[in-house]
Amino acid sequence: MRPADGPGPFDDPDYFFEPWWPGVPVLAFVEEHHLRLQAEELADVLGTFPELGALVEHVEAERAVVEGVVMVIDRSGRPDQRLLHRRLASDEDRAGHAAFIATDLLIVDDHRLTARGFASRRERLSGILQEGEWCVVSRGYPGEGHTLAAAASELGFAAVSAHRLAARYRHGPAGDAWLRLPVDPGALPATPERRLPPILAVFSRLPL
Amino acid sequence: MARAMWRGAIQFGLVTIPLKLYLATESKGISFNMLHATCLNRIQMRTYCPFHEETISRGDTVKGFEYAPGQYVVVTDDDLASVPLKTVRSIEIEQFVPARDGGVPRFAKQAYYVEPDPIGRKAFQLLRSVLADQGLTAIAKVVIKDREALAALDPFGSTMLLTTLYWPDEVRPVGELSLGEDQVEIKPAERAMAEQLVAAMTGEFDANAHRDEYRDALSSVIEAKVAGREVAAPVPLEAGGNLVDLMAVLEASVAALHAEKRAAPVAAVAAPTDEQLAAAVAAEAAGASETAAPLAGAGPASRRAERRRKTA
Numbered sequence: 001m002r003p004a005d006g007p008g009p010f011d012d013p014d015y016f017f018e019p020w021w022p023g024v025p026v027l028a029f030v031e032e033h034h035l036r037l038q039a040e041e042l043a044d045v046l047g048t049f050p051e052l053g054a055l056v057e058h059v060e061a062e063r064a065v066v067e068g069v070v071m072v073i074d075r076s077g078r079p080d081q082r083l084l085h086r087r088l089a090s091d092e093d094r095a096g097h098a099a100f101i102a103t104d105l106l107i108v109d110d111h112r113l114t115a116r117g118f119a120s121r122r123e124r125l126s127g128i129l130q131e132g133e134w135c136v137v138s139r140g141y142p143g144e145g146h147t148l149a150a151a152a153s154e155l156g157f158a159a160v161s162a163h164r165l166a167a168r169y170r171h172g173p174a175g176d177a178w179l180r181l182p183v184d185p186g187a188l189p190a191t192p193e194r195r196l197p198p199i200l201a202v203f204s205r206l207p208l
Numbered sequence: 209m210a211r212a213m214w215r216g217a218i219q220f221g222l223v224t225i226p227l228k229l230y231l232a233t234e235s236k237g238i239s240f241n242m243l244h245a246t247c248l249n250r251i252q253m254r255t256y257c258p259f260h261e262e263t264i265s266r267g268d269t270v271k272g273f274e275y276a277p278g279q280y281v282v283v284t285d286d287d288l289a290s291v292p293l294k295t296v297r298s299i300e301i302e303q304f305v306p307a308r309d310g311g312v313p314r315f316a317k318q319a320y321y322v323e324p325d326p327i328g329r330k331a332f333q334l335l336r337s338v339l340a341d342q343g344l345t346a347i348a349k350v351v352i353k354d355r356e357a358l359a360a361l362d363p364f365g366s367t368m369l370l371t372t373l374y375w376p377d378e379v380r381p382v383g384e385l386s387l388g389e390d391q392v393e394i395k396p397a398e399r400a401m402a403e404q405l406v407a408a409m410t411g412e413f414d415a416n417a418h419r420d421e422y423r424d425a426l427s428s429v430i431e432a433k434v435a436g437r438e439v440a441a442p443v444p445l446e447a448g449g450n451l452v453d454l455m456a457v458l459e460a461s462v463a464a465l466h467a468e469k470r471a472a473p474v475a476a477v478a479a480p481t482d483e484q485l486a487a488a489v490a491a492e493a494a495g496a497s498e499t500a501a502p503l504a505g506a507g508p509a510s511r512r513a514e515r516r517r518k519t520a
Contacts (some may be wrong), residue, residue, distance in 0.1 A: 019458065133450045139458050147469070151461035152211045155454075203248045 001067075001170050002040075006179035009149035009160060016118060018140025018150040020159035021101050022079050022089070023071035028065045028100070030056050037070065039124075041177065045070070049098035051134070058130045064077055066125065067104035072096040073134070078155075103161070106169055113170035118132050118156040118177070145181065153183045213320065214352055217328070218335070218361075220301035224329035225335065227299075229352075229370060232319035238426050285362045288354055295352075299359065304344040307362060314360060315374040336363045344443070398488065 026045065029036040035056045036048045046053060059066065071079040072087055074096055083096035103126035106114050113121045117165055119142075126137050141148050142165060149160050159182050167177030187190075212228035240252050254263045272280035285308060322375070324332035340363035357372040459466045 073451060073454070077450045080372060101451070133452060133453065136451050136455055137378045137453045144462075147462055150465050151458055154461050155458060173253075 001175045001178055002172060003006075003152070003161065003174050003180040005175070006162065006181040009145040009181050009183065010114050010162075011143060013143040013182075014165055015145065015162045015179075016140050016142045016165050017145045018138045018161050019152040019155065019157045020105070020161045021069040021071060021103075021138065021148075022081055022157060023069040023084060023101070026068060026070050026100075027056060027106075028059075028064075028068060028102075029067040030189050031065070031156045032062060039070075052100055054202065055100055055135060058132055058135045059191070060128045060130060063107065063109050064103050064105065064128060064130070065107040068102040068107060068138075069098050071099050071101065072100045080171045097134055099136075102129050104163075104169070105137045109111045113115060116128055117164040117166040119165040128191040149181065149183045157183065161184055212323070214350075216297040216299060216350070218301065218322075218332070218337075218348075219298040219420070220346070223331055223335075224298075225331045226325040227332065228323045229320040230323060232321045232369060237424065238422070238430070280478060299348045299350045299361065301346045301348045303347050304339070305347055307343045308344045309338075314371070315379050317357065317372040320370045320372075321364070322370055332368075336368050339368075339393060341362050342390070420429060 011030055018180070022062070024039050024045065026040075027038045029038065033056050035046060035053055036044050037049065037055075039045045049072075052070065072083040072095065074080040074083060079099075080096055086095045087098070088094045105128070106112070106123045109123060112125060116191055122137075129137050131137065140161075145160065145162060152160050156200060159180050160179055162179040164177050167174075170177055213231055214229040216227065218225040218227060218230075244248060244251055255269065256262070257264050257265055271283045273283055274280050322332075335346075338344075339361075346361035348361055348370075350357055350359050350372070352372065358375055360371045360373060362369050362371070
């Protein structure tokens with residue numbers, strides 16, 4: 001599911017707001033204790049973040065497809081874009097520690113959840129993911145876009161995510177089911193991706 | 209230039225080009241000596257014979273080939289000198305192949321610069337220029353350090369580069385790897401993106417643009433120690449913080465904002481109640497085969513924070 005860009009924060013009881021975690025969106029495929037981390041349109045990035053191999057131990061299901069974000073956190077536990085880019089530039093680089101923030105659950109065991117609403121999927125996600133120091137379910141708040149945006153801004157995040165609670169999972173463009181809302185639209189450059197060095201060209205296409 | 213590693217001649221057909229080989233590369237890695245921890249003296253690796261229970265000199269050793277477990281046959285220098293090899297003192301060119309032939313994978317061992325003796329310079333330059341002009345590599349055999357090696361001879365600037373290669377039976381088959389290429393389906397969009405990435409990162413190779421950063425950092429540490437300065441401990445980048453703490457910070461931030469709103473004279477937009485959210489889930493899940501659980505869209509800590517907010 002690819003988010004649509006929204007104009008800015010808003011309050012709406014039909015939406016669930018959480019920070020737009022600054023990292024690489026991935027689908028984590030867990031099957032019989034094997035893990036594949038598929039970045040959008042890319043191959044398995046588990047080699048870049050090998051410590052996430054232990055993610056299978058945190059998923060309490062034989063089979064699951066979890067949507068989430070891979071970040072690299074520094075010693076204080078904050079996401080660090082510089083460390084993330086170093087990791088992406090070289091598989092040999094082991095800067096920081098990779099972390100996984102789960103945001104959605106598509107499949108668990110024999111149940112395909114994509115026809116269910118986001119709220120229901122998220123509830124199931126909280127039930128199957130055993131949280132650890134580098135593996136957590138994202139925190140968010142229904143209805144309170146402005147509050148969440150203010151909190152995200154304090155943490156240095158540029159945007160918040162808004163999932164419509166009743167929306168089914170959609171492959172491809174999400175429409176109004178999932179929005180990326182800049183915390184401060186006026187403060188963000190129109191096309192920040194173009195400032196990235198060429199090595200990150202492919203990632204500029206990802207909704208980082 | 210250091211001393212020549214090898215003397216001999218290039219042989220192809222009736223042409224002989226006497227020459228010398230020099231190592232083209234050198235390791236710049238930082239090496240350490242083993243010291244006795246208590247006195248800091250260098251330890252010695254002595255040659256010890258467990259049968260005679262005594263330390264012996266290297267001059268008292270011979271080469272032995274283990275043909276069966278614990279069974280050896282002694283091979284002397286005379287035995288090695290009598291090995292009937294045509295390539296003992298020559299670089300025997302076997303064939304010429306396209307220089308950029310992708311079908312000829314190269315597993316290189318060591319590169320040598322070639323320096324022709326004065327008497328062979330003309331033939332040497334003739335061979336070099338022909339290979340360069342026609343884009344060819346000479347595949348040859350040569351004996352270096354008592355071992356016959358497969359080698360590739362390529363034009364390299366004003367000289368040629370001899371690169372010794374692993375023999376085919378020394379190269380492990382890729383069949384040992386689990387690649388699963390027949391199970392991979394590459395979509396056109398994926399290929400297009402990969403091609404864009406490759407295009408974005410394509411450029412001329414400049415070896416000087418790459419540095420051994422680990423060696424530089426290690427040298428700095430050693431130099432500081434030699435100078436008696438305090439060595440700054442490197443930041444342990446491998447160690448990461450705790451992501452749960454980040455979530456706690458977020459929750460605390462939201463809680464503080466809630467408190468501010470409650471204190472403000474203007475009423476904030478109220479968050480939906482659990483009953484409202486549960487109703488949303490129930491309505492959505494009405495057509496689903498599974499039983500929908502009550503909504504708890506956020507993680508456990510989030511729910512705790514929500515309860516805290518409601519009970520505050």
